[in-house]
Each structure stands twice: as C-alpha cells, then as structure tokens.
Amino acid sequence: MKMKSKSAVITFSLGFILSNWAWEGWCEGALEIGFYRGKCGIVDVEAIVAGVVTARFIRDPTIVAALLRLQYHDCFVNGCDASILIDGSNSEKTALPNLSLRGFDIIDDAKAAVDRICQGVVSCADLIIIATRDAVFLSLGGRYEVQTGRRDGLVSLPQNVSLFLPPPAASVSQSIALFAKKGLTPTDMVLLLGAHSVGVVHCSLFEDRLYNFNNTGRPDPTMDLFLVTLLRLPCPQNTSTNNAVNLDQNIFPFMDNSYYQQLLLNRGILPIDQELALHPLTRGTVMNLATRGFDFPIQFGTAMVKLGAIEILTGSQGEIRRSCRAFNQD
Ligand code: HEM
Known part of the structure; x- marks a missing residue:
C-alpha cells in the first residue's frame, strides 16, 4: 500500500513537472495571433504596418510581388528570421537568386514607423510576414490572420541559399x-506558387524555352506556340538586354487563380510553372484551383501562414534588431 502511494506521488509529481515544462516550452516557443497586442500600449502594431504598406502600394502596386518573394526567400533559408535583410558583402542577400529581390526599403519604413512608437519591440521577421499579408490583401488576394512573435536571426550566409532554395x-x-x-506538401507548393500570379521574371531565366529547349534548336513543345512568338519580342535571342515579362500572362495584375488557368492553356513561363500542370502529383490541384478558384484566397492564406512558421525563433532565441539590415552586435 505504502509502495503504491509512493509511486502515485512520484507519477503525479513527474506528470506535474512534465506538463509544466511543456506549458512553459509552449509559451517560449509558440507563435500566436496578435502577439503584439498590449505590448506597445494601446497602439495596434499591425495597423501601423498596414498604413506603411498601403501608402507604398498606392504609389507602386508591384510591391505585392516584391514582398511575397521576400517572405519566401527569407523563410526557406534559415527559417523566417529576417536573415534575408542583412546587408554586407557576405550575407544571404548577396547570393545570386537574391540579387533581384526588392522591397527591403518597405521593411525599413515599417520598422521606423513601429519603432517611433515603441522601440525594440517588433521583430523584422514579423514585419516581413505582416507587410506581405497586407500587400496580398490590397491586391485582392484575401485577408488572412498572421501569427507573430518571431525573433530575428543571428546568421545570414550566402552559401545557405543554394542548399534550400529551388533553382530557377x-x-x-x-x-x-x-x-x-x-514541412510543406506538394499541395502547399502548388498553392504558394500561386504567388506567381503577380510579378515578373527575367528573359535569361527561361529563354531556352523560346529558342533552344534541351539543345533541340526548337522551342519547348509544352509552351503555347502563340505565346512563344509573343515572348520572343521582349526576349530576343543573343542580346545583352535582359528584359522582364509577367509571370502570369493574364492581363489583370491581381492575386487570383488566373495563374492556374494559364498553366492549363500551356502559358506558364518558368519550367516549374508549366510542369505543375503536367506532373501527376500537382496536376489535380492545378485543375481544381483553375476551375473552382473561388476559395483560392483562403487556401493561399493558409499556405502563407504555414510558410511563415518555418524554423522560427521565439522566446529568448535570436534578437529584436535595432536596424533590420544589421545584427545588433555589429
Ligand atoms: C519551386 C519554387 C519556385 C521557383 C523555382 C521560383 C522561381 C522564380 C524565379 C526564377 C523568379 C524570377 C526571378 C527574376 O527574374 O529575377 C521568380 C519570381 C517570383 N517568385 Fe518565385 N519561385 C518559386 C516559388 C515561389 C514562391 C513559393 C513564392 C511566394 C510565396 C514566389 C514568389 C515569386 C514572386 C512574387 C516573383 C516575382 C518577383 C518580382 O516581380 O519582383 N515564388 N520566382
């Protein structure tokens, strides 16, 4: 009897310690919706960011594409920790696929705006996520709630980029x-590539599809011939000019499901775009999104939240940067 009660006490205490540890671990490590509520007085941090993004969007709607790509390139390399924002001669930014990234100044503006009200509270990693959400909303892509509470990373190296980011x-x-x-499924991938319904791509990254696909001396047979002819105008062969064309050949520059419709018409620009409509693991999702795209904004938002949760730093990890472009100790 004595033995039994002793073991019960041990089991209870162990359970208590473990559950307490798990609870504290959860508090340390979890992102949450509205993390900044009450952390900046009565000021709504997300509303301040929305103000900055809206003002920029009115001047230049292409910031939607810039921010979407910024979030993707940040989250895939070292997690969503704003490592992509670090300046210098040997940071992630200097890697080849990142040379055409844009939108760093929008994050600078958002950081300045929130820091004017409460300094040192909001991470640059969260600012990327909030600003991208706001831009998607302004581009008619629907509004999704974002989780916050990320901390900024302490590592930003160019060699990490090619390890994790799919090449062009x-x-x-x-x-x-x-x-x-x-941790992303093929369906998440198809949804996230829906970001290619806005933005541009440089001719050099797909011109083989127009002129010399797989060294055949002919265009890619999976590309619509009319589109081949059309794209040869801004993308002439053997020139040093490197123009950019729209990733989504639909003329409305909004975040919608037209991208998937274009893929079914063989009008994808990058190899990855067109192949989504041909590969057995992705074709079904493309067809669904192209034909029943009314819930694309909701599904896209869910995938963006998943993208935003990759390998995040929280609690006492990392730092809250003073400038998004430099580590605090620099
Ligand atoms: C297999 C995955 C992907 C590949 C291979 C890929 C590749 C590319 C390439 C090569 C460009 C053009 C870059 C240039 O011309 O300088 C581009 C542009 C873009 N990508 Fe992706 N991408 C992928 C996934 C994604 C994802 C997941 C997102 C966002 C959630 C995204 C958002 C964008 C946007 C918005 C642009 C246009 C940027 C602008 O106009 O400045 N991409 N992508």
Missing part, C-alpha cells in the same frame, strides 16, 4: 523534395 529551372520533383524538407 527546378523541376517539380526537385522542388517537391525541397519543399518537403521545410
């Missing part, structure tokens, strides 16, 4: 494998 000519299988490493 990536195939669907190669990309599925890289997305899986980040």
Whole structure:
C-alpha cells in the first residue's frame, strides 16, 4: 500500500513537472495571433504596418510581388528570421537568386514607423510576414490572420541559399523534395506558387524555352506556340538586354487563380510553372484551383501562414534588431 502511494506521488509529481515544462516550452516557443497586442500600449502594431504598406502600394502596386518573394526567400533559408535583410558583402542577400529581390526599403519604413512608437519591440521577421499579408490583401488576394512573435536571426550566409532554395529551372520533383524538407506538401507548393500570379521574371531565366529547349534548336513543345512568338519580342535571342515579362500572362495584375488557368492553356513561363500542370502529383490541384478558384484566397492564406512558421525563433532565441539590415552586435 505504502509502495503504491509512493509511486502515485512520484507519477503525479513527474506528470506535474512534465506538463509544466511543456506549458512553459509552449509559451517560449509558440507563435500566436496578435502577439503584439498590449505590448506597445494601446497602439495596434499591425495597423501601423498596414498604413506603411498601403501608402507604398498606392504609389507602386508591384510591391505585392516584391514582398511575397521576400517572405519566401527569407523563410526557406534559415527559417523566417529576417536573415534575408542583412546587408554586407557576405550575407544571404548577396547570393545570386537574391540579387533581384526588392522591397527591403518597405521593411525599413515599417520598422521606423513601429519603432517611433515603441522601440525594440517588433521583430523584422514579423514585419516581413505582416507587410506581405497586407500587400496580398490590397491586391485582392484575401485577408488572412498572421501569427507573430518571431525573433530575428543571428546568421545570414550566402552559401545557405543554394542548399534550400529551388533553382530557377527546378523541376517539380526537385522542388517537391525541397519543399518537403521545410514541412510543406506538394499541395502547399502548388498553392504558394500561386504567388506567381503577380510579378515578373527575367528573359535569361527561361529563354531556352523560346529558342533552344534541351539543345533541340526548337522551342519547348509544352509552351503555347502563340505565346512563344509573343515572348520572343521582349526576349530576343543573343542580346545583352535582359528584359522582364509577367509571370502570369493574364492581363489583370491581381492575386487570383488566373495563374492556374494559364498553366492549363500551356502559358506558364518558368519550367516549374508549366510542369505543375503536367506532373501527376500537382496536376489535380492545378485543375481544381483553375476551375473552382473561388476559395483560392483562403487556401493561399493558409499556405502563407504555414510558410511563415518555418524554423522560427521565439522566446529568448535570436534578437529584436535595432536596424533590420544589421545584427545588433555589429
Ligand atoms: C519551386 C519554387 C519556385 C521557383 C523555382 C521560383 C522561381 C522564380 C524565379 C526564377 C523568379 C524570377 C526571378 C527574376 O527574374 O529575377 C521568380 C519570381 C517570383 N517568385 Fe518565385 N519561385 C518559386 C516559388 C515561389 C514562391 C513559393 C513564392 C511566394 C510565396 C514566389 C514568389 C515569386 C514572386 C512574387 C516573383 C516575382 C518577383 C518580382 O516581380 O519582383 N515564388 N520566382
């Protein structure tokens, strides 16, 4: 009897300690919706960011594409920790795929605006996530709630980029494998590539599809011939000019499901875009989104939240940067 009660006490205490540890661990490590509520007096931090993004969007609606790509490139390399924002000669920013990233100044403006009200509270990593959400909303892509509470990372190295980011000519299988490493499914991947319904791509990254696909001396047979002819105008062969064309050939520059419709018409620009409509693991999702796209904004928002939760730092990890472009100790 004595033994029994002793073991009960041990079990109870162990359970208490473990559950307490788990609870504290959860408090330390979890993102939450509205993390900044009450942390900046009565000021709504997310509303301040929305103000900055809206003002920029009115002047330049292409910031939607800039911010979407910024979040993707940040989250895939070292997690969503604002490592992409660090300046210097040997940071992530200097890696080849990141040279055409834009939108750093929008995050600077958002940081300045929130720091004017409460300094040192809001992370740059969260600012990327909030600003991207606001831009998507302004581009008619629907509004999704974002979780916050990320901390800024302490590592930003160019060599990490090619390890995790699918290259420009990536195939669907190669990309599925890289997305899986980040906990994202093929369906998440198709949804996130819906970001290609806005923004541009440089001719050099797909011109082989127009002129010399797989060294055949002919265009890619999976590209609509009319589109081939059309794209040869801004993308002439053997020139040093490197123009940019829209990733989504639909003329309305909004976040909508037209991108998937274009893919079914063989009008995808990058190899990854077109192959989504051809690969057995992604074709079904593309067809669903193209034909029943009314809930694309909701599904896209859910995928963006998942993207925003990759390998995050929380609690006492990392730091809250004073400038988004430099580590605090620099
Ligand atoms: C297999 C995955 C992906 C590949 C291979 C890929 C590749 C590319 C390439 C090569 C460009 C053009 C870059 C240039 O011309 O300088 C581009 C642009 C873009 N990508 Fe992706 N991408 C992928 C996934 C994503 C994801 C997941 C997002 C966002 C959630 C995204 C958002 C964008 C946007 C918005 C642009 C246009 C940027 C602008 O106009 O400045 N991409 N992508």
